[in-house]
Amino acid sequence: MAKEVNLTEELKKNFGFDTFKGNQEAIIKNLLAGKDTFVLMPTGGGKSLCYQLPSLILDGTAVVISPLIALMKNQVDAMRNFSAEDGVAHFINSSLNKAAIDQVKSDILSGKTKLLYVAPESLTKEENIDFLRQVNISFYAVDEAHCISEWGHDFRPEYRRIRPIINEIGVRPVIALTATATPKVQHDIQKNLGMLDATVFKSSFNRPNLYYEVRPKTANIDKDIIKYIKSQEGKSGIIYCLSRKKVEELAELLQVNGIRALPYHAGMDSATRTQNQDAFLLEKIDVIVATIAFGMGIDKPDVRYVIHYDIPKSLEGYYQETGRAGRDGGEGQCITFYINKDLQKLEKFMQGKPIAEQEIGKQLLLETAAYAESSLCRRKILLHYFGEEYEEDNCGNCDNCLNPKKQVEAKDQLCAVLETIIALKEKFKAEYVIDVLMGKETSQVLSYQHEDLEVFGSGQGEDERTWNAVIRQALIAGYIDKDIENYGLLKVTKAGHAFLKNPVSFKIVKDVDFEEMEEEVPM
Ligand code: ADP
Numbered sequence: 423m424a425k426e427v428n429l430t431e432e433l434k435k436n437f438g439f440d441t442f443k444g445n446q447e448a449i450i451k452n453l454l455a456g457k458d459t460f461v462l463m464p465t466g467g468g469k470s471l472c473y474q475l476p477s478l479i480l481d482g483t484a485v486v487i488s489p490l491i492a493l494m495k496n497q498v499d500a501m502r503n504f505s506a507e508d509g510v511a512h513f514i515n516s517s518l519n520k521a522a523i524d525q526v527k528s529d530i531l532s533g534k535t536k537l538l539y540v541a542p543e544s545l546t547k548e549e550n551i552d553f554l555r556q557v558n559i560s561f562y563a564v565d566e567a568h569c570i571s572e573w574g575h576d577f578r579p580e581y582r583r584i585r586p587i588i589n590e591i592g593v594r595p596v597i598a599l600t601a602t603a604t605p606k607v608q609h610d611i612q613k614n615l616g617m618l619d620a621t622v623f624k625s626s627f628n629r630p631n632l633y634y635e636v637r638p639k640t641a642n643i644d645k646d647i648i649k650y651i652k653s654q655e656g657k658s659g660i661i662y663c664l665s666r667k668k669v670e671e672l673a674e675l676l677q678v679n680g681i682r683a684l685p686y687h688a689g690m691d692s693a694t695r696t697q698n699q700d701a702f703l704l705e706k707i708d709v710i711v712a713t714i715a716f717g718m719g720i721d722k723p724d725v726r727y728v729i730h731y732d733i734p735k736s737l738e739g740y741y742q743e744t745g746r747a748g749r750d751g752g753e754g755q756c757i758t759f760y761i762n763k764d765l766q767k768l769e770k771f772m773q774g775k776p777i778a779e780q781e782i783g784k785q786l787l788l789e790t791a792a793y794a795e796s797s798l799c800r801r802k803i804l805l806h807y808f809g810e811e812y813e814e815d816n817c818g819n820c821d822n823c824l825n826p827k828k829q830v831e832a833k834d835q836l837c838a839v840l841e842t843i844i845a846l847k848e849k850f851k852a853e854y855v856i857d858v859l860m861g862k863e864t865s866q867v868l869s870y871q872h873e874d875l876e877v878f879g880s881g882q883g884e885d886e887r888t889w890n891a892v893i894r895q896a897l898i899a900g901y902i903d904k905d906i907e908n909y910g911l912l913k914v915t916k917a918g919h920a921f922l923k924n925p926v927s928f929k930i931v932k933d934v935d936f937e938e939m940e941e942e943v944p945m
């Protein structure tokens with residue numbers, strides 16, 4: 423770092439805060455030291471400050487790549503509020519006219535501008551690249567960095583061009599930030615941004631005040647929900663449904679039952695949408711029934727429950743949506759209604775999309791199903807999904823921990839799984855491993871001649887559900903892992919090899935059988 427600065431003083435002077443939140447200070451120091459920095463922090467953790475403050479301290483202009491024009495404008499307005507200096511923050515995107523762009527450029531070249539927000543599609547324009555070559559750039563910040571990965575929830579192909587363009591404009595330190603923290607997405611980001619050796623700062627994604635529960639989705643779901651809402655009198659809640667039609671039907675049904683509820687989805691006209699949203703924020707109603715279009719940027723601190731009428735498409739989405747409960751640190755109940763059949767419907771919706779996208783969608787869906795069907799601690803599974811180990815045996819705040827299921831010994835079953843994965847040279851996904859264990863002569867098995875393997879059929883004593891449970895729980899226990907490049911292929915970890923050499927006890931809980939609960943429920 424060229425200059426000696428007192429960061430706490432700078433924080434107070436520029437933003438009016440007395441102390442840093444979480445890892446902010448360490449992150450900022452790392453960036454100021456000129457190192458590539460990777461920040462994984464849940465929404466609301468205070469990511470923006472991690473690049474805003476350094477940009478004010480360092481010479482030159484920081485280039486912030488951000489995907490949304492609306493987001494960009496908010497950020498620039500916020501920075502301008504903090505600063506007396508005109509032109510301290512600017513953005514370049516397709517909404518600006520020529521005169522505005524000239525003003526921005528002149529402010530940058532005169533050294534006034536500390537932060538320049540650019541949309542990725544503007545960054546790729548030749549004229550902007552030419553201009554930025556002349557600029558003294560302090561560092562690059564890549565916001566919403568998960569947009570770089572097809573496994574994130576908002577893939578944007580232009581994000582893949584960021585690294586080559588940085589190389590063209592001039593290499594400076596990079597800080598990448600995201601609230602999407604699955605190990606796969608994390609790896610994709612670091613690889614694509616050419617920052618595999620960046621310092622990684624990962625905050626915990628645990629939300630101890632949230633209670634997680636999965637209930638079987640039966641024909642009585644509407645009654646169940648009405649009863650639940652009535653037991654929560656006067657409290658605010660969100661109900662997420664997959665389809666717009668369901669949103670409208672359910673909102674109406676709740677109204678008929680004397681519940682103050684309104685619908686919200688992207689198909690409604692924007693005036694009504696805003697009206698309903700405001701009614702919820704101002705507590706004129708208790709319940710908003712919505713598609714996932716609702717919630718982005720909405721900060722109601724005292725949402726006491728989030729209900730998922732339908733299973734979300736990914737655990738990532740589930741985490742974001744349930745995360746809207748209990749923002750104030752108070753109680754937040756997250757209740758999901760699940761039936762196995764819904765998965766098939768969701769898979770059907772994906773048909774027609776490119777094959778690669780379907781494959782990803784299916785994997786994400788399977789992981790959500792694994793979560794829903796498990797009898798393990800929900801928190802443990804969710805955090806494991808984000809690459810975080812939750813050490814406690816009982817979180818005390820999920821359905822499975824409050825009603826623990828009986829454990830059964832599965833030492834031999836785990837050995838069989840590990841041996842099969844090894845026999846398959848770690849090149850197959852869970853579904854296929856189970857086919858081989860169970861001795862199914864599928865066309866794929868036959869084409870690989872895997873029916874000749876010694877392990878073929880070695881697991882016929884157990885049913886498919888048990889094998890699924892063994893594999894899912896072995897993943898969480900760290901005996902097996904999913905390949906990070908070819909996501910989904912099962913590999914045996916060091917701990918798994920050690921287990922095979924010297925098997926110890928491995929207790930599992932059986933998954934809940936959601937298939938036996940079949941009753942036709944419209945989605
Ligand atoms: P994220 O981008 O991680 O979702 P933001 O950058 O929007 O989070 O910050 C969330 C909120 O926390 C904002 O209102 C911001 O002003 C506030 N904040 C950030 N850093 C601090 C701090 N050190 N002290 C107090 N509030 C902070």
Ligand code: ZN
Pocket residue numbers: 798799800801802816817818819820821822823824
């Ligand atoms: Zn638990």
